[in-house]
Amino acid sequence: MQHAMRHAMRHAMRHAMRHAMQDAMQDAMQDAMRHAMRHAMQDAMQDAMQDAMQDAMQDAMLYCWLSRLYTSPNNNMRANAWG
Secondary structure (H helix, E strand, O other), X not given: OHHHHHHHHHHHHHHHHHHXXXXXXXXXXXXXXXXXXXXXXXXXXXXXXXXXXXXXXXXXXHHHHHHHHHHOOOHHHHHHHOO
């Protein structure tokens, strides 16, 4: 009888351990995935923001350059000065 009890206990323990390990692994994996996703999203957002900022800056520079070119009284001088 004692042998059967010990066997059942060992079996239950092994089962519990396996389940605990699986749960821990799953949690760790999910956390890692969530973290990686958040990181990737942040990086993508930063890249997109930087690109947008650069585009906006270039557009603004171009606009300033063109408006300066066309509004200046001495167009030829201004055009030469700006290459």
